[in-house]
Amino acid sequence: MADEAPTAAATSPAPNRVKEKPGPLEYMRRWPLQLIVGLTLLFLYLPLITLMVFSFNTSRRNIVWQGFTTDWYVRAFNNESLLQAFINSLTIAFLCTIASVVLGALAAVMLWRFRFPGKTVVEGSLALPIVVPEICMGVAMLVFFARVMPWPTGLPWPLNLGAITIAHISFAFPFVATVVRARLASFNRELEEAAKDLGASEWRTFWDILVPHMQPGLIAGALLAFTLSLDDFVITFFTAGPDTITFPVKVYSMLRFSVTPEVNAASTILIVVTVILTAVGLNMQNQTPADKKA
Amino acid sequence: MTETAPIQSSAGRQTSSAEDGVIITFENVTKRFAGVTAVDNVNLQIREGEFFALLGPSGCGKTTLLRMLAGFETPTEGRILIDGKDIAALPPNKRPVNMVFQSYAVFPHMKVFDNVAYGLKMEGVDGGEIRRRVEEALELVKLDGYGQRMPDQLSGGQRQRVALARALVKRPRVLLLDEPLSALDAKLRDQMRSELTSLQEKVGITFIMVTHDQDEALAIASRCAVMNRGVLAQVATPADLYEFPNSRFVADFVGSVNMFEGVLDEDEPDHAVVRAPELAAPVYLDHGVTGARGSTVWVALRPEKIEMHKRNGGEPPKMEDAPAGTNVVPGTIRDIVYLGSETNFEIELEGGRRVKTFRSNLTRYDQEDFTWDEPVWLAWHACSPAVLLS
DSSP: OTTTHHHHHHHSOOTTSOOOOOOTTOGGGSHHHHHHHHHHHHHHHHHHHHHHHHTTBSSSSSSSOOOBOOHHHHHHHHOHHHHHHHHHHHHHHHHHHHHHHHHHHHHHHHHHHOOOTTHHHHHHHHHHHHHSOHHHHHHHHHHIIIIISOOOSSOOTTGGGHHHHHHHHHHHHHHHHHHHHHHHTTOOHHHHHHHHHTTOOHHHHIIIIIHHHHHHHHHHHHHHHHHHHHTOOHHHHHHOOTTOOOHHHHHHHHHHHOOOHHHHHHHHHHHHHHHHHHHHHHHHHHHOGGGTOO | OOSSOHHHHHHHHHHHTSSTTEEEEEEEEEEEETTEEEEEEEEEEEETTOEEEEEOSTTSSHHHHHHHHHTSSOOSEEEEEETTEEOTTOOGGGSSEEEEOTTOOOOTTSOHHHHHHHHHHHHTOOHHHHHHHHHHHHHHTTOTTOTTOOGGGSOHHHHHHHHHHHHHTTOOSEEEEESTTTTSOHHHHHHHHHHHHHHHHHHOOEEEEEESOHHHHHHHOSEEEEEETTEEEEEEOHHHHHHSOSSHHHHHHSSOOEEEEEEEEEEOSSOEEEEOTTSSSOEEESSOOSSOTTOEEEEEEOGGGOEEEEOSSOOOOOOTTSOTTSSEEEEEEEEEEEOSSEEEEEEEETTSOEEEEEEEOOSTTGGGSOOTTOEEEEEOOTTSOEEEOO
16 A cells, blocks of 8 residues: 555645655656756747747747737748748759658668678768768768769759658658668568568568568658758758749848848648658657557 | 397387388488588488477587478488488478478468468468368367457467468478477477377378477377487487487487496396496396497486385395396485476485486375485386497
8 A cells, every 4th residue: 555655645635645756766856857858848848939929929030029910921932932942942842752762761671681892881881971071061062063063054843852752762762771770670570581481482471471561661862862952051051043942041031121020921731741751650650559568 | 129129129120110101201311501410311201190399409410401491491411302302402491391480480471371381382272272171270279260360469389280281281291390389388398299299190191300308209100200419310200219328328318327338348148237336236238238248338217217216224126137246226316396296306326326206106205205315225227228339
């Protein structure tokens, strides 16, 4: 009975009971950790919340709150070039995600499955785009598309986005490969053998057994690739032409003139889009039964 | 039992019935992994309808042998025949064998029904036929009504049944089982033992099981092969393995044993005598041993075959089938382990050697008969010890 007392106090709503002292490991119920967590959340989210709140401000300045309005959203939507940049960004992110997931998954399976000479070199070079400073990647891409393989200008949309998309794929797919590789480490090789034992060919085994197992990794990788591509500024800045502005680049150019709540409004929309996509992705990931076992 | 030497008897049983109904033949099969010989020149025949067990300690090559049969490994040398046909060229998905994996390898993202149906789909069997055969297979393993469940909603025992149904539904010539019971808890293991046996009788398919658990092999198999370091040590029925082991390794690996090194002193067609320095009296055997006089042999004595008598200054008991002064040694009880159905004693002989003996508790007061540090006589019949030449 005495052992049950703390749990009973925590769960039952008995009003006249004295508040229990926190248990030895219940750090969340003591003030130091509560303070740290509170401050962390504050520093993480206060800027974002401020940005969102001021997107509804009637004042042109981002300093004083004057009144509620949705005018900035209307303006943002009527800003032709901002809208075009937004669509460009989504298109590039979409294409980059698909290509990165395919390439990344194949790279992961190759590294996981086969032994070949120079494997460690391939593995290391795959991680390179992750660790190389973005600014170097950007310059490299600029030089590459200027000298080695110039992307023809004046192509109709969306072909004019090719250079940026290729640049994005090159830095996004190693992330997918890393995530999928980690997922594959938990694969039980007997599942593969069982499928073959039951008459499945190599190809069928890949689609029926391996791909379902990789699925959570593929979704997580896709989310990573999508968000990486959507908010990339540095590399895009170096590869974008005058007619291929993406959203982050556009926002930056708008800031150069003045910080208007229009930028706040556009950013809020981007945040909402990303949050929704992430939530959908995580939800899909949780629904895979393969994840519960493993 | 009395007319043949143990070595001859088990060898005789092996060859006499090997020819009829052979389904699998291993011919001089050797497998090397990067210089390590996992399976060393194995010759083995398995007959139709047998429940065959490959028994051995971990790393003895038993699983490699099984995987070569399934097609996941290829022999470095030698041939494997199924129904007289060399299967070296067949990939795993074309072989008439199916396997139940140690981890069961039930596909976690498929319903039980789809798991069992998978093999039939790969064969291209049509939908109605698949449904009928899957239902039949699920019923066979007592999982009818579980078809729509996901594997993570099943217990370990149920998952194993799914793996069994999934393999059996393909109607293989041979079913391979890799350590089928090792992942189950003790109660369930006992239950699955008898279910596996009755399942095998029902479907009539040849089962080959790999196990490191000698109890399991003895309980289930109709014939066992004991492997040691890639070599077949002995192939025999469970009873022959236990009662007529052909080597110290087999005697020691299968069951519990007291082993004494000794010298062959007399070897006549109707009896033999071994003198072991650790035993106060010579060991008298009621059969001849095919060994040279004066050569080193080992006497293997199972604990339950040793009788224990009280020794309070009286005469040593006389075993009616052995001359006076043989097969009886004095000792002192040093340890008693009461196990309910039986009691295990550890007795210290005069030279300091300790001997195990098991005594069934036939009445409710049997465990009170003996106590610690009590002087006793140990005695055994002339037919009880096995004499081993290697």
